[in-house]
Amino acid sequence: MNAxxxxxxxxxxxxxxxxxxxxxxxxxxxxxxxxxxxxDVPSTKMEEYHQIENLSWIAIPVIxxxxxxxxxxxxxxxxxxMGYHWCPYSTKILGNNQPKVSVSTKNHSxxxxxxxxxxxxLTQLIVLNLEESRKRGISTSKEEYSSLVETVQKLDVAxxxxxxxxxxxxxxxxxxxxxxxxxxxxxxxxxxWNVVQHETLNNSxxxxxxxxxxxxxxxDFWLRLAxxxxxxxxxxxxxxxxxxxxxxxxxxxxxxxxxIPTTTGPGSPGWICVTEQGIHQSFDMxxxxxxxxxxxxxxxxxKLVKEGEVVVDLYAGIGYYTLPxxxxxxxxxxxACEWNExxxxxxxxxxxxxxxxxxxxxxxxxxxxxxxxxxxVNIADRVSLGLLxxxxxxxRTAIRALKDETGGWLxxxxxxPVSEKTHWALWVxxxxxxxxxxxxxxDDWVVVCNHVERVKSFAPTVCHYVADIxxxxxxxxxxxxxxxxxxxxxxxxxxxxxxPEVVEPPSCALxxxxxxxxxxxx
Numbered sequence: 001m002n003a004x005x006x007x008x009x010x011x012x013x014x015x016x017x018x019x020x021x022x023x024x025x026x027x028x029x030x031x032x033x034x035x036x037x038x039x040d041v042p043s044t045k046m047e048e049y050h051q052i053e054n055l056s057w058i059a060i061p062v063i064x065x066x067x068x069x070x071x072x073x074x075x076x077x078x079x080x081x082m083g084y085h086w087c088p089y090s091t092k093i094l095g096n097n098q099p100k101v102s103v104s105t106k107n108h109s110x111x112x113x114x115x116x117x118x119x120x121x122l123t124q125l126i127v128l129n130l131e132e133s134r135k136r137g138i139s140t141s142k143e144e145y146s147s148l149v150e151t152v153q154k155l156d157v158a159x160x161x162x163x164x165x166x167x168x169x170x171x172x173x174x175x176x177x178x179x180x181x182x183x184x185x186x187x188x189x190x191x192x193w194n195v196v197q198h199e200t201l202n203n204s205x206x207x208x209x210x211x212x213x214x215x216x217x218x219x220d221f222w223l224r225l226a227x228x229x230x231x232x233x234x235x236x237x238x239x240x241x242x243x244x245x246x247x248x249x250x251x252x253x254x255x256x257x258x259x260i261p262t263t264t265g266p267g268s269p270g271w272i273c274v275t276e277q278g279i280h281q282s283f284d285m286x287x288x289x290x291x292x293x294x295x296x297x298x299x300x301x302x303k304l305v306k307e308g309e310v311v312v313d314l315y316a317g318i319g320y321y322t323l324p325x326x327x328x329x330x331x332x333x334x335x336a337c338e339w340n341e342x343x344x345x346x347x348x349x350x351x352x353x354x355x356x357x358x359x360x361x362x363x364x365x366x367x368x369x370x371x372x373x374x375x376x377v378n379i380a381d382r383v384s385l386g387l388l389x390x391x392x393x394x395x396r397t398a399i400r401a402l403k404d405e406t407g408g409w410l411x412x413x414x415x416x417p418v419s420e421k422t423h424w425a426l427w428v429x430x431x432x433x434x435x436x437x438x439x440x441x442x443d444d445w446v447v448v449c450n451h452v453e454r455v456k457s458f459a460p461t462v463c464h465y466v467a468d469i470x471x472x473x474x475x476x477x478x479x480x481x482x483x484x485x486x487x488x489x490x491x492x493x494x495x496x497x498x499x500p501e502v503v504e505p506p507s508c509a510l511x512x513x514x515x516x517x518x519x520x521x522x
Contacts, residue, residue, distance in 0.1 A: 003022055003058040005078060006058075006060055006076060006079060007022065007060055009078075010060060010076070014063075015063055016060070016061070016062060016063070019061070020061035021061070022058050022059065023058070119153075122228060123160055123162060123163075123225070124153070124155075124160060126221070126224050126225050126228055127155075127160060127188065127189070127192065127221070128148060128149065128152055128192055129192050129193070129196050131228050148195065151188060152188070155188075158178045159178060159179060159180065160179070160180070160185075161175070161176055161179055164229060167272070167292075168272040168273060168274050168285075169274065170231075170232050170233075170272065171230060171231050171232075172231055172232065172234075172272055172285075173225065173226055173231035173233070173234045174234075174236075174237050175234060175237065176237055177238065177239070179236070180221070180225075189217050189218065189221055190217060193213075219255070222234055222254060222256075223255070225255075226255060233253065233255060233256060233257075234253075234254040235252065235253055235285060236251065236252045236253075236254050237250075237251060238251045248289070249284075249285060249286060249287055249289045249290075251270075251285050251286050252286060257269045260286045261284075264284045264287060264342065264345075266282065270284040270285050270287065271283070272285045274290065276295055277295075277298070277324070277328065278327065279319075279328075279354055281318055281319060281323065281346075281350055282318070282346055282350055282353065283318045284346065287342040288342050288346060289317075291456075293455065293456035293464075294320060294455055294456070294464075297453065297455045297466060298321065298324045300453065301321050301324050301325065301384070302324030302325065302328030302329050303328065303329070304329070304382075304411075305324070305325045305328075305331050306330075307330035307331075308331070309325075309329070309331045309332065309381040310331065310332055310333050310379055310380050310381050310382075311331045311333070311335070312334070312337075312376055312380040312382075312384070312398070312401045313334055313336045313383075314337050314367040314385055314387070314394045314397060315337070315338065315384070315385065315387040315391065315394070316336035316337055316338040316344075316347055316362070317338060317340070317347070318343050318346040318347050319336070319347045319354075320386060321384045321386055321411075322384075323350060323354055325382075325384075326354070326356040326359055327354055327356065331382075332359065333359050333360070333361075334359065335360075335363065335376055335380075336360055336361065336363065337367035337370050337371075338363075339365050339367070341364060344364040347362055361374075367394055368393065368394065368396075371400065371401065376397070376400075376401050377400050378400075378401075378402075379403065380403065381403065381406070381408040381409070382410075383402065383408065383411070384411050385398055385410060385411060385412050386411070386466075387413060388413060388414065388415055388458075388464060389415040389458075390414050390415070390508065391413050391414060392414075392431075392510045395410075395412070395431065395432060395435060396435050396439070399435045399436055399439055399471060400439060402441075402471060403472075404441065405473075406473060406476055407441070407445060407472010407473055407476065408470070408471070408472055409468060409470055409471075410432070410467075410468075410469045410470075410471055411466055411467070411468055412428055412467045412469060413464065413465070414428075414464075414508060415458045415459075415462055416462065416464075416465050417462050417506070417508060418463055420506045420507060420508065421452055421463075421465060423503075424465070424506045425449045426449075426489055426500075427503045427504075427505060427509065428449065428467055429447045429449050429488065429499055430487060430499045430503040432447045432471055433471075433487040433499070441471075442473065444473050444475075445472055445474070445486075446471070446472070446473075446477055446486045446487065447470070447471045447487045448469065448470050448479050448481055448485075448487070448488060448489065448490065449468065449469045450470065450479050450489075450490040451490070452465050452467050452489075453465065453466045453467075453468070462508075474486070480494075487499045
């Protein structure tokens with residue numbers, strides 16, 4: 001609750017390292033010294049090392065050159081300790097950085113008026129073909145160029161965004177849907193080309209721009225945009241069709257090739273690798289969606305899985321939760337179901353790349369039918385239901401998959417109005433309990449939600465949540481619940497709330513015909 005306050009205080013003292021994000025921290029004490037993680041504990045001291053889990057701690061990144069001066073930190077009461085912590089992802093990795101470009105300041109000496117180009121973003125300089133042109137001595141004081149500068153400054157940020165996203169291990173440039181497109185923008189590029197050509201050819205009159213030349217000008221722009229961001233290709237962000245059952249990506253290649261490539265798989269134009277927490281995730285970004293906002297949940301899920309568990313992942317995708325369960329959770333086996341064939345093929349490649357193929361069975365198709373065909377019943381300690389906007393269609397399959405003797409954990413994903421989070425959790429538990437009774441799992445079974453995790457924002461009043469729900473024998477629950485209680489939730493203050501006999505469906509529930517009610521999005 002104090003992380004934002006401390007972050008601002010560190011920023012005020014010019015200590016905050018904005019290239020990295022805050023992450024949950026683990027504290028430890030060794031020889032009287034507090035460490036943020038075990039990585040800097042001397043190997044000879046490991047037997048003396050005692051790790052203390054403290055979920056209230058947050059590691060905030062600071063500038064390394066300032067970590068020697070502890071006085072900067074002791075003046076902030078809310079800072080409990082200083083040490084080293086491994087941060088799995090940075091702001092740069094998430095594409096929030098602004099690459100710098102070296103621009104010559106020829107003819108601009110101290111004491112003169114500010115050069116208008118100094119106020120332009122990198123993308124605006126690229127549109128004007130000035131990221132390198134100023135080095136060639138092109139004057140920006142001429143009337144025609146001054147006019148172009150004003151035109152570029154007036155461009156809507158949707159057309160000429162100030163910052164662009166770089167994605168994946170190769171730093172692919174991802175541009176917004178409307179960026180650098182439309183007749184007005186293309187006309188601007190031609191005008192810039194005319195001016196640059198006029199200057200370069202010693203004031204020779206510019207030639208007319210035909211269609212072929214227009215394509216060359218556009219390609220030249222893409223080349224310069226990619227080069228300035230050190231990116232090997234440019235992709236235009238698309239939207240996932242809400243009617244698409246397989247949630248196929250809407251991304252389209254822009255440069256050096258365009259559209260959806262005819263080939264797919266490793267080495268194809270749309271193939272990309274994203275490495276998170278040491279896990280390699282490869283896929284065709286023109287055919288498969290990928291959400292980087294889920295990284296914190298992937299990390300959390302990997303920690304929740306216990307060594308030796310059997311996990312069923314009903315909506316596996318390219319391995320978002322399958323891979324953390326195996327690589328970090330040390331699960332003994334995962335049954336991974338996925339009905340997007342492109343995602344399933346990527347998953348098969350990823351389990352080989354991450355050296356876990358002997359512990360995974362990839363099943364392609366509708367998980368409800370696959371569970372019947374492959375008898376995914378009475379086998380699982382844990383089931384992941386990572387489907388948005390609702391995983392309701394897989395709940396019965398998930399309950400059937402849990403071990404009859406013990407039960408296990410369900411991780412239920414959904415897009416839920418913030419105001420209905422508690423109501424949603426109660427309703428999910430009530431629905432699951434009904435399924436437990438219908439499937440005759442056992443009179444000693446309970447269904448209890450002990451935590452609801454916020455993954456990310458979906459809309460101004462709607463969030464992607466995950467409910468951690470135990471469904472199984474009460475004595476194995478591991479959660480302190482009142483005697484005779486069989487279904488309910490644990491609040492953040494650790495109090496138990498029993499489900500009422502009747503829980504009305506929340507606004508994000510599926511309708512009787514299986515269609516999501518959209519009233520909650522109004």
